[in-house]
Amino acid sequence: EWQANYSYVSAIYGAPFEEQSAVNSSADANGVIHVRSGDRIPGVPRDLFNLSGEYHLTDQWSFGGNVRAYSSQYAVGDENNQDRHGMVLGYAVVALDLHYRATKRLAFFVRIDNAFNRRYFVNGQLSNNVFDTPNRLIDVTGPGTPTLFVAPGAPRAYLVGLSYDFGAAKGD
Numbered sequence: 001e002w003q004a005n006y007s008y009v010s011a012i013y014g015a016p017f018e019e020q021s022a023v024n025s026s027a028d029a030n031g032v033i034h035v036r037s038g039d040r041i042p043g044v045p046r047d048l049f050n051l052s053g054e055y056h057l058t059d060q061w062s063f064g065g066n067v068r069a070y071s072s073q074y075a076v077g078d079e080n081n082q083d084r085h086g087m088v089l090g091y092a093v094v095a096l097d098l099h100y101r102a103t104k105r106l107a108f109f110v111r112i113d114n115a116f117n118r119r120y121f122v123n124g125q126l127s128n129n130v131f132d133t134p135n136r137l138i139d140v141t142g143p144g145t146p147t148l149f150v151a152p153g154a155p156r157a158y159l160v161g162l163s164y165d166f167g168a169a170k171g172d
Contacts, residue, residue, distance in 0.1 A: 002053035011044040013037060019079055023126040023146040026082035033080045042078055043123050045090065047071035054099075065096040065115075075148055077126030085148035091120035093153065104165070111159040121150035 015037055022031030040046070047070070054064030069092035074081050097111040128144035 001056075002051070004052075005048075005050045007048040009044055009046055009048065011041040011046075013039050013041060013079070021077050021079065021126070023077055023128055024080070024082070025084040025146065026080060033082070035080045039079065039081045040074055042074040042076045045070040045073045047090075060101050062099045062101075063097070064099070065094060067092055067094050073123065075124035075126050075150075083126060083148075085126065088121050088124040088148075088150060091118065091122075091153065093118055093120065106162065106164050108162045109160070111161075113157040113159070114154060115156065117156040118153075119155075120153040122153050124148050124150040 013035055017035050018032050019035060020031055021027055021033045024033045027033050049069040050066060052064070052066035054062050056062045069090070071090040072087040073090075074087055075083070075085065077083070078085075093113070094115045095111065095113045096115050097109055099107055099109045101107045125148075126146060127149050129147035129149075130144035132145050132147075
C-alpha cells in the first residue's frame with residue numbers, strides 16, 4: 001500500500017501595503033517596509049509533499065514509513081520578501097514503523113519519527129537579539145541586533161504503543 005500527496009499553496013498578498021518592521025533589513029529610515037501585491041505571506045511553505053507506504057510481511061506483520069517534505073518559507077516580519085537574512089530553509093523528515101496485529105481488534109506498533117535525526121527549522125521570525133552584547137548579558141541601552149529567530153523541528157523520537165478497535169464486530 002502506498003500514497004503520495006502534494007499541495008501547492010499560493011499564499012500571497014492581494015494588495016500592496018506598508019507595514020512597520022524596523023528589524024527587516026529592507027526597511028526605510030522610518031522602519032517601514034513596502035509590501036507588493038504578489039509577495040508571499042510569511043510562515044507558509046509553498047510546496048508540501050508526503051509519501052507513505054506500508055508493506056505487509058504477513059497477515060499479522062507490516063512495515064511502513066513516510067517522508068514529509070516542506071519547501072522554504074519567509075520569516076514573519078519579512079512580509080515584503082526582501083530581508084537579507086533570507087528564507088527559512090525547507091526540510092524533509094522520515095518516519096518508520098513496524099506493526100503487529102495480534103487480533104483484528106488489537107495491534108501493537110513501534111515507530112521512529114525523524115529516523116535520521118535531521119536538524120531543521122519549522123518557521124522563523126525577525127526580531128531584535130538583546131543577548132549579543134559583549135561584556136553584558138543583556139543590552140539594556142539599545143534595541144539589539146536584528147536577527148532571524150527560528151523554531152527547531154522535533155528531534156528523533158521513539159514510540160511504542162498499542163491500538164484497540166472498540167468498534168469491530170464481536171467474534172472478529
